[in-house]
Amino acid sequence: MSxxxxxxxxxxxGGTGGHLFPGIAVAQELKRKGHRPILLISMKSVDAQASNKYEDLEFRPVEAIAMPRLASLKTFGFVWKLVRTWRSCRRILREVKADVVLGMGGFTSLPPVRAGYGLGLRTYVHxxxxxxxxxxxxxxxxxxxxLLGVQEASHYFPKSECMVTGTPVRAELARxxxxxxxxxxxxxxxxxxxVLSMGGSQGAKQLNTHVLEAARRDASVQYLLLAGTADYxxxxxxxxxxxxxxxxxxxSDMASAYAAADGVICRSGASSLTELAALGKAALLVPYPFAADDHQMHNARVYAAHGAARVNGQETLSPEVILSFVHEIVLNREAREEMESAARALSSDDAAQKIAHVLEHSTLS
Ligand SMILES: CC(=O)N[C@H]1[C@@H](OP(=O)(O)OP(=O)(O)OC[C@H]2O[C@@H](n3ccc(=O)[nH]c3=O)[C@H](O)[C@@H]2O)O[C@H](CO)[C@@H](O)[C@@H]1O
Known part of the structure; x- marks a missing residue:
């Protein structure tokens, strides 16, 4: 192919903002370059809600797939869903005459990538x-x-297969x-x-409660609290x-939410972290303790090790911890600016361009 x-x-x-938004960022870049991106999303309301405003992009719903935590009867349902979704993905890939398949992660990526591989297409996972x-x-x-968001992940794949591209951020956040x-x-x-507080794309009940309690005790800052639909x-x-x-x-306007904020309290999902770096925001990270293999703690440690954020486990989170972040970082200009520049240093502005380049040329350079 030329x-x-x-x-x-x-x-x-599909399935979660952490996969959807980087996927949208890649699609925006591909479209800008004259290609035809088609986004496979799940039928979950979070996907419908988040994709609504991207009228210029092409979305196709497919079944969302999550692996059951324990081997049980649900495992049969899981395998059956994988097979059923693989068949419908194969139909879609043929119908749209796909050239390349990119999975942005999770079990939702497996059937389309496997179907693409079976059809002899080029396939990637981020x-x-x-x-x-x-x-x-x-x-x-x-x-x-x-394709990897951070170098630290490369230990888990054969070196020859990895390319570190960074994780893309939606174009409108650069505004x-x-x-x-x-x-x-x-x-x-x-x-x-x-202070902007958010619990990832799906909210977080305990985090919300502690932030409210901190706000009740001390009104030296205002809070913009993205509670999540379920806890609203x-x-x-x-x-x-x-x-x-x-x-x-x-x-739906995260560019304004970040612009309004002097500091952020959030989970350590990869997209939230990438956005903090891209926008240079000081943060208190509270990793979601039930994330698979505690991966949010691993994400958070990378940021803490670079001085780009404070990290506090959910079990020891309290209004006091939040207020010390507010007083020692958010309201302390020198400490805040130091953390902001450490965050900015972790940013990979051109991740969407790098990924688009790999999809076009099979190589990073
Ligand atoms: C609980 C869990 O396992 N979460 C995982 C999920 O991310 P999950 O979707 O929970 O969270 P992320 O932090 O990666 O992304 C959240 C995204 O939602 C956006 N947002 C949030 C709130 C809001 O009101 N509006 C809005 O647009 C944020 O700007 C961000 O872009 O997939 C990520 C990528 O594999 C993982 O790193 C996360 O650990």
Whole structure:
């Protein structure tokens, strides 16, 4: 295939924001270069909600697949779903005349990549975590190469198969937003510092509770709390008498949310971390303790080791921990700027371009 000929690239990125948003970022770059990206997403509401605003991109729903934690009768259902989804992916790949398949991680990537491999297409998988997931380690055997978010993950794959590209960030996050406009858009005071709190694309109940308690004890900062759809009503009620806390179920304008913030409290999912680095934000990371193989703790340690964030396990998180982050980092200009520049140093601005280049030319250079 000539290097300039438009490619049809199928990107499997369903199930969670951590797979969907980097997939969208790659699709945006491919489209900019004249290719036809097609995004396979799940039928979950989180995918529908998040993909809604990208009217210029082509989405196709396929079944979401998650491996059961323990061997049980569910394992048969899981294998059956894999086979059924592999068949429907093979149909889609043939129908759209795909040239390349890219999986953004998780078991949702396995059937399309395996189907692409069976059809003789070029296939890739991207892993954004410091500790790669089981699904990607399995899917990698049918791939031309494994693309990685961070160098630390390369220990888990044969060296010859890996290329470190970084994890892409959606194009709209690169847009610079004025802090005053951003705060006004969320109904926040434009002067008082702001802490953005979010629990990944699906929220986090305990994190929300501790942040509310910290806000109740100390009003030196405002909070923009992205509670997650499932916890929204409860958090909204608890924050009713806290005028310095603004609660949203889900934010579709993360560029403004980050621009409004002087500091961030969040999980350590790979996309959240990549965004913190790209935008140079100081953060308190609270890894989701039930993430597969505790991979969020591995992600967080990479940031902590570079001085780009503080890390606190969920079991010892408390309003005091949050308030010491607020006073020692967010409200301490020197410490905050030091953390912000350490975060910026971890950013890989050109990840989407690098991945697009590999999809076009099979090589990074
Ligand atoms: C619980 C779990 O296992 N999560 C995993 C999941 O990420 P998960 O989807 O939980 O979280 P990530 O941090 O990777 O991504 C969250 C994304 O959602 C966006 N966002 C968040 C809130 C909101 O209101 N609006 C919004 O747009 C953030 O800007 C970010 O882009 O896949 C990632 C990639 O494999 C992993 O690193 C995470 O560990």
């Amino acid at each position: 290097q300039t000929e438009p490619l049809t690239v199928v990107i499997a990125c 892993d954004s975590n410091a500790l790669p997931g089981k699904a990607n380690r399995l899917t990698a055997r049918w791939c031309d190469a494994v 610079s937003v004025n802090v005053v406009f951003a705060r006004e858009a969320f109904g926040l005071d434009t002067i008082r510092p702001v 009503e409860r958090v909204q009620k608890m924050a009713a008498d806290l005028p310095h806390v603004k609660v949203l179920p889900f934010c």
